[in-house]
Amino acid sequence: MKGIRLLALIGAVLALGLVAGCGDDDDGGGGGGGGDQAAEGGGDTIKVGFLSDCEGAFGSFFEPTASGFNQALIDKAGAKPASKKPSEGVTGATVAGKQIQIVGYGCSDGTADKAIEETRRLVEQEGADILVGPLSGDEGIAVANYAKDHPDKTFINGIAGAQDATLKVQAPNFFRYHPDGAQWSAGLGDYAYNELGWKRAAIIGDDYSFPYTSLAGFVAEYCAIGGKITKRIWAPLGEKDYSSYISQIPDDVDGLYVGIGGSGLINFVKQYKQQRGEVDTDRMMGNVFWDDPLVLKEVGNDLVGGTTSAMTAADSDDPDVTAYIDRLRKSYGKELAGLGPSVFTYGYYTAGQALIKGLEAVNGDISDQKKLQAALAKVRLSGDEAPYGDVRLDENHQAISDVFLKRIVKDKTGDGVADVATFRRIPEVNQTFGGFFTAEAPPPDRNNPTCEKRQPPPWVGKAEEVSFGT
Amino acid sequence: MTASVGRTSWPALGVVVAAAALAPLVFTDFFVSVILTKSLWLGVAAASLIFLSAYGGMVSLAQVGIYGVAGMTFANLVVADGGAAAAWSPWIATIAAIVVAVAVGLFFGVIAARSVGIYFLMITLAFSVLVYYFFSQVTQLSGFGGVNNPDLPSLVGQPGQDPAPLYYTTLVVAVLVFLGLRYVSRAPFGLALQGLRDEPARMRALGFNVTRHRILAFTLAAFIAAVAGVLSVWYNGRIAPGSINLAQTIDILIIAVIGGLYRLEGAWVGALTYALLDNYSREWTPTVGDVLGAERFNTILGVVFLIIVLLSPGGLVGLWERVRGLGGRGPGPPGEVAREPAPAEAAK
Numbered sequence: 001m002k003g004i005r006l007l008a009l010i011g012a013v014l015a016l017g018l019v020a021g022c023g024d025d026d027d028g029g030g031g032g033g034g035g036d037q038a039a040e041g042g043g044d045t046i047k048v049g050f051l052s053d054c055e056g057a058f059g060s061f062f063e064p065t066a067s068g069f070n071q072a073l074i075d076k077a078g079a080k081p082a083s084k085k086p087s088e089g090v091t092g093a094t095v096a097g098k099q100i101q102i103v104g105y106g107c108s109d110g111t112a113d114k115a116i117e118e119t120r121r122l123v124e125q126e127g128a129d130i131l132v133g134p135l136s137g138d139e140g141i142a143v144a145n146y147a148k149d150h151p152d153k154t155f156i157n158g159i160a161g162a163q164d165a166t167l168k169v170q171a172p173n174f175f176r177y178h179p180d181g182a183q184w185s186a187g188l189g190d191y192a193y194n195e196l197g198w199k200r201a202a203i204i205g206d207d208y209s210f211p212y213t214s215l216a217g218f219v220a221e222y223c224a225i226g227g228k229i230t231k232r233i234w235a236p237l238g239e240k241d242y243s244s245y246i247s248q249i250p251d252d253v254d255g256l257y258v259g260i261g262g263s264g265l266i267n268f269v270k271q272y273k274q275q276r277g278e279v280d281t282d283r284m285m286g287n288v289f290w291d292d293p294l295v296l297k298e299v300g301n302d303l304v305g306g307t308t309s310a311m312t313a314a315d316s317d318d319p320d321v322t323a324y325i326d327r328l329r330k331s332y333g334k335e336l337a338g339l340g341p342s343v344f345t346y347g348y349y350t351a352g353q354a355l356i357k358g359l360e361a362v363n364g365d366i367s368d369q370k371k372l373q374a375a376l377a378k379v380r381l382s383g384d385e386a387p388y389g390d391v392r393l394d395e396n397h398q399a400i401s402d403v404f405l406k407r408i409v410k411d412k413t414g415d416g417v418a419d420v421a422t423f424r425r426i427p428e429v430n431q432t433f434g435g436f437f438t439a440e441a442p443p444p445d446r447n448n449p450t451c452e453k454r455q456p457p458p459w460v461g462k463a464e465e466v467s468f469g470t
Numbered sequence: 471m472t473a474s475v476g477r478t479s480w481p482a483l484g485v486v487v488a489a490a491a492l493a494p495l496v497f498t499d500f501f502v503s504v505i506l507t508k509s510l511w512l513g514v515a516a517a518s519l520i521f522l523s524a525y526g527g528m529v530s531l532a533q534v535g536i537y538g539v540a541g542m543t544f545a546n547l548v549v550a551d552g553g554a555a556a557a558w559s560p561w562i563a564t565i566a567a568i569v570v571a572v573a574v575g576l577f578f579g580v581i582a583a584r585s586v587g588i589y590f591l592m593i594t595l596a597f598s599v600l601v602y603y604f605f606s607q608v609t610q611l612s613g614f615g616g617v618n619n620p621d622l623p624s625l626v627g628q629p630g631q632d633p634a635p636l637y638y639t640t641l642v643v644a645v646l647v648f649l650g651l652r653y654v655s656r657a658p659f660g661l662a663l664q665g666l667r668d669e670p671a672r673m674r675a676l677g678f679n680v681t682r683h684r685i686l687a688f689t690l691a692a693f694i695a696a697v698a699g700v701l702s703v704w705y706n707g708r709i710a711p712g713s714i715n716l717a718q719t720i721d722i723l724i725i726a727v728i729g730g731l732y733r734l735e736g737a738w739v740g741a742l743t744y745a746l747l748d749n750y751s752r753e754w755t756p757t758v759g760d761v762l763g764a765e766r767f768n769t770i771l772g773v774v775f776l777i778i779v780l781l782s783p784g785g786l787v788g789l790w791e792r793v794r795g796l797g798g799r800g801p802g803p804p805g806e807v808a809r810e811p812a813p814a815e816a817a818k
Contacts, residue, residue: 138615
């Protein structure tokens, strides 16, 4: 009897599965309902899946990334925000007469496995034709690999910065309209060697893939011109106490490049100050985290004078930029608009803009996605489509675009928080740094790329001085 | 009365396996892959934990660490993007991965087997964390963004295109694991293990080498976890340090607790429940202001977990047996229900 009852239990769980499976089929049927409409209207719905992180280290960027993507639809596809919460979607998005239906706002946790599960859910269960996302490095590589196996779907990266996703995977249906992690560091090596006169430098970073890439961008350029990296210090992932790493920083270097991220950076700055009296920012540079609003709020005043870089410039007074921020404010309020210059919001925004342009180019016809993919490869973003600078793609579907050098300055706005002053624009930064990074070269890690003098990247010496709002 | 060594109903098992075998005809590819295949391999991983817990009284958090060792070893030994890419045959790599993971399991077992209770829990947790950090930092083995697209045995085909071969493979493995563990639990080895769980001092007096017995049980569970680790790589088509992090360790424990820590069947009941909740709660979670919304789907999982733990410390399987106990035989002796999931009881 016991067996039968156990059987009944397992049967009940299976039945739950069946219901869910059928629920799934019903959803498919709902989609089929959409399909019915489609039958009436002749395939009028384009299904788009959105993938970002709502858990894990980047979980707090879920709504900002959604706001960026939605804003592109609001700007160019006539959509209306469904509510002030971006992940609740938009209504009435149409491109070339076709409805855009967002089948889901997928949530990963920063790991490749979860990103793939969510990708599969959105593509295979919810029936997305096109996926926009993901957010972080390892996820991007995994989704690019998934894309390779699914040539009949199209994938536009959100803001995942791993070099490999385009440089090595080279999926024909995976597109990235923002610079990768190494490109974000472009221009700093030139500035350090030629302007600040750093002949010898040390680097310090968290011991995982993003800092490797980020620092690789600095090393590749700085060493190509003639700089020497005398020490590379890696602190274990999740380190809270950086004091032993700070004491490893040699005294006989001219400068230090810091690739420590998030809350780790806050600890690092505080401990550096305790240990060495002050943060000698004129001898320091940092990667994309330095002008993160949270970091500025906590330790910005200690970082004043330091240099950092990225593809956006928070202080830009370009009319396209101010209009972009205004539109975001109108859709989603002040707080999310304040994050408009964040690479997270902006990466998803340009992804959305590129998607719309690609769809317009094929007149909304995605029956053959090869055509859409060919159109996307040719998309160039300019003006209000890419307010911080024009974007085009290389043959690996990787963005070539401008990068800005920025200095942390004393508070200008009166809120007590240090601000950012952009001072240089590095034009046309490409992924290979003038042929240095290749699909065959070893990926960036603790010791790669090696430091050697060679042909510098094409933008060295071509940086334009810029100044906003002075 | 929960009798870990309860009779297995052969007809029941037959019907469940037959139903499972028909699943690819009924369900979509997505469901077969992301819900059912995933449930089966997660179930194998949870079974290794439940085996240790139910028969050995050892709640181990090291199982994810051990399956991570197996998965990483496999992924590094075959042709793949990232990692060592040693280009071995997938079958030889599978065997090597299991051997390596069992060796590591034996080593962990030697260290952990002398401790009990919370100390055992903490030591095994440390093992999982250690494995995670090892692979996070040794990027020569874990690749830049994990090890992607490993070469799989031709038996499972291309899981991305057609999930059925991998599903059937996983199903067969899961059934073998279930029957194997069930057999072991009734063999003298398993009976002695239950004796050690309840009365270690008495067993020692009877001449059993308690520590050695526990080490062997831990190693056997490591073997099962290693099998799950290789299956996880076949299923995911990749492995990264994030695949074996603390969150995954906790997920396996949640699966085991949801299913019930006192019966092997609980592993798969828990895994299926978990996979369904994890997937569908993302759509079903109602929006309540800024508090609850689709991105807070984990809250649903947490609430279900809490309800199950509160209602039935024996998990879903225990809940069922309890309902049956109330309904079928009327209210049992008051003490019985409360004592039901106690391991000591289970041994008798």
